[in-house]
Amino acid sequence: MPKDNTLLDRDGVRLTVDDTVANVTLTNPAKRNAQSFALWRALAEAGRLLPGQVRVVVLRGEGLSFSAGLDRQAFTPEGFDGEPSFLDLARYPEQELDSVIARYQEAFTWWRRTDVITVAAVQGHAIGAGFQLALACDLRVCADDVQFAMRETSLGLVPDLTGTKSLVDLVGYARALEICVTGRFVRAAEAERIGLATVVVPAAELDATVKDLVAGLLTAPRAAVNETKALLLSARHNTPAEQHAAEREAQGRRLRDLAGLGE
Incomplete structure (x- = not known):
């Protein structure tokens, strides 16, 4: 595959692939990478287009902000051309509205699949939908100018x-409730202290830090990484006994694979 091969470039989203690393970039810096329904469809498509050899996906936003959230045009009576406005959505039957929101969520769900590790490189504003997109990733490398905020509740909505x-x-x-209901900014030092940021670095060092992290993520054998990610995800909802059993099963698969006895 050619280096830096562009597989998608539309609606404010660009997907490029360099061997085992994919880059998903939000490409509308003039609007602080504000999000639209079309952008969400493009993000979902980026997940579907990932080649099988990709092990790490890096998510970035061009310009000074990662993403300032949903484009305010969505809140106007007219909405986006060819798209339902919020007022239109309010009139949908319950089941149809549920289906529409589920499709929007597809842009945010594939980042936790177990065959890749996803890293958000976050600078400047990450507000509302931008905050949730950063949260969708496994890891968040943040510049020291980062400002997270969940503004949906302040607008009469929910995340x-x-x-x-x-x-x-x-x-x-308790902290999540306070952040969502107040809509306040969570800045870099607090984000690192409470666990929102995996690491915080000076803005000038963001790209280099992400590059070093990606290199580290690629050192271990892929199958072991995928099994480990799956175990850590399941640990959040499994009982201790269920998690212990999952560890035994995963280790059995690893041992058989290392011995050349895998299926």
């Missing part, structure tokens, strides 16, 4: 792009 579970898993129920 519905899969961010609530990730936020609670990272910072706990």
Whole structure:
């Protein structure tokens, strides 16, 4: 495959692949990478287009902000051209509305699949949908100018792009509730202290830090990495006995594979 091969470039999303590393970039810096329904469809498509050899996916936003959240045009009566407005969505039958939101969520769910590790490189604003997109990734490398905020509740809505579970898993129920209901900014030092940020670095060092992290993530054998990620994800909901059994089963698969006895 040619180096830096572009597989997708539309609706504010670009997917490029360099061997085992894919880069997903939000490409509308003039609007601080504000999100739209079309962008969500493109993000979901990026997940479907990932070649099988990809092991690490890096998510970035061009410009000064990672993503300032949902484009405010979505809140106007007209909405986006060719798309339902929020007022239109409010009139949908319950089952149809549920289906529409589920399709939007597809842009945020594939980042936790067990065959890849996903890294968000976050600078500047990560607000609302932008915050939830960063939360969708396994790891968050943050510049020291990062500002997270969950503004949906302040707008009379709720965070519905899969961010609530990730936020609670990272910072706990009480802190997640306070962040969501107040809508306040969580800045770099606090983000690192409470577990939102995997690491915080000066903005000028963000790309180099991500590059070093990606190199580290690629050192272990892929099958062991995938099994480990699956175990850690299951640990959040398994009982101790269930998790112990899952560890035994995974190790059995690894031992058989190393001995050349795998299927």
